[in-house]
Amino acid sequence: MNQIENKIASEISTVNTGFVLKVTIVAALGGLLFGYDTAVIAGAIGYLELKFGLSPAMVGWAASSAIWGCVVGAMVAGYLSDRFGRKKILLLTAILFAVSAIGSALPNSLTLFVMARFVGGLGVGAASMLSPLYISEIAPARIRGTLVSLYQLAIVLGINLVYFINMRIATLNSEAWNIEYGWRYMLGSEMIPALIFLVLLFLVPESPRWLIYKKREAEALDILERVNGRPKALDLVKEIKSVLSLEKGTIGELFKPGLRLALWVGVFLALFSQITGINAIIYFAPEIFKSVGFATESAFQQTMAIGLVNMVFTFVALWLIDKSGRKKLLLWGVGGMAVCLLGVGLCFYFDITQGPWLLIFILGFMACFSSSLGPIPWVIISEIFPTKSRGVAMSFCTVVLWLGVVLITQLTPMLLNSIGGAFTFWLFMFNAMLLWLFTWRFIPETKGKTLEEIEKHWLGQKKMINHSNKTKIINLS
Known part of the structure; x- marks a missing residue:
């Protein structure tokens, strides 16, 4: 036992934390641009409506055009990153961000x-799967959850940063100036972080697992040695090559018993991270608060409180994800979300909307989400797939996630109007309960395991079920 403990301590002491953190922060800038790009439209859309005389339908089209780009970007990024490398396609996303910033600021x-905006969406969609994938492939196993969660923190920081910048630009001059020029500065401001992201990407290495997949072992060993020290790096190269020899690298492999369950886990987490109510809160909170009698200023102040809670509890996730583990954190967080959604529904049903309870339940929901379902799907989806097909598999899951964003963004106003706030939030509660049951039954704990150990878990599960429980694998995966 002492030998094992000494070995673990030795491995931890050889990790080059500074190098790993530098690489992670650069990759996480893709998340900051994700948050920046998706939220920048919030400050500009009102001025765009007046500038171009848009109908309500065209306002929706202008606001959602980037989301459709996200779907396409996520769809193709996996294939491209598996073929050309994670770093090269991340560089491409930075260029897309910069082109979109300039292009959306100039048109008449x-x-x-x-x-x-569609071009910017391509970058967002691609970065939304590539940044966490890249981080997971270079991070040491013991702190991988925390490092990948920095991506979610960067998204939150990007959203809050652009809200502040939009507010500053909007107060520089008159309403007429904002209609003609202000929205252009808001959208064009994204060029600055995009160029920073582009420059810094030249300073980080390619994914070592992708390099080994492409039989560039010397380059991969050099990177892994900088991260883990030489003895551990040599062991990792052997382990990665051993697991790669078991992979076919085909799409069909993901639909076979064992790995098929991994695909179900990724898809379920991606979809349910969106259809349990988070976008209803983020996108429609001001309108929800105004609909129950809050003044406009008060509604936006309460929305800012939601953003603050989102950021604070993302730090809680960073603290706990590699201590408590992914599964335990998900069970507690999603369970808390369900309770808070029940409370929000009760507030609407019994018209308890003027006191503090509605805000308390919404803030509670946000705290539970930010400390669990916000970052954890990005972590787990980046961990559970084979190296040869990880890019394509993550693309598939991320496309499902973005389709969930489209679905909930389109349906929430309709649901609020047709069935009311109570039953809308109870529907989200039902989805949260389904996710809790799925997590409890099917999601394995990946804390502290290398990506190769996680893959062996699925392959081992396949063997176990094929020999001892064939009927069960047919039913479950």
């Missing part, structure tokens, strides 16, 4: 604006 027609 809605068509050109939508095209520019």
Whole structure:
């Protein structure tokens, strides 16, 4: 036992934390641009509506054009990153962000604006799967959860940063100036973080697991040695090569028993991270608060409180994810979300909306989400797939996630109008309960395991079920 403890202590002491943290922060800037790009439209859309005389339908099209780009970007990024490398496609996303920032700030027609926003969406969609994938492939196992969760923190920081910048620009001059020029500065401001991201990407290495997959072992060993020290790096190279020899690297492999369950886990987490109510809160909180009698200023102040809680409890996730583990944190967080959604529904059902309870339950929901379902899907989806097909598998899951964003963004106003706030939030509660049951039954704990150990878990599970419980694997995966 002492020998094992000494070995673990030795491995931990050889980790080059500074190098790993530098690489992670650079990759996480993709998340900051994700948050920046998706939230920047919130400050600009009102001025765009007046500038171009948009109908409600066209306002929706202008606001959502980037989301459709996200779907396409996530769809193709996995294949491209498996073929050309994680770093090269991340560089491409930085260029797309910069092009979109310039393009969306200059046009004098809605068509050109939508095209520019779609280009930015391509970058967001690609970065949304590539940044966590890249971090997971270079991070040491013992702190991988924390490092990948920095991506979610960067998204939150990007959202809050652009809210502040939008507010500062909007107060620089008159309403007429904002209609003509202010929105252009808001959208164009994204060029600065995009260029920073582009420059810094040249300072980080390629993913060592992708390099080994492409039989560039010397380069991979050099990177792994900088992260873990030479003895551990040599062991990791052997382990990665051993697992790669078991992989076919085909899409069909993901649909076979064992890995098929991994795909179900990724898809379920991606979809349910969106359809349990988070976007209803983020996108429609001001309107929800105004609909129950809060003044506009008060509604936006309460929305800012939601953003603050989101950030604070993302730090809680960073603290706990490699201590408590992914599964335990998910069970507690999703369970808390369900309780808070029940409370929100009761507030609407019994018209208890003027006191503090509605805000308390919404803030409680946000705290539970930010400390669990916010970061953990990105972590788990980046961990559970084979190296040869990890990019394509993550693309598939991320496309499902973005389709969930589209679905909930389109349906929430309709649900609030047709069935009311109570039953809308109870529907989200039902989804949270389904996710809790799925987590308890099917999601394995990946804390502290290398990516290769996680893959062996699925392959071992396949063997175990094939020999001892064939009927069960047919039913479950």
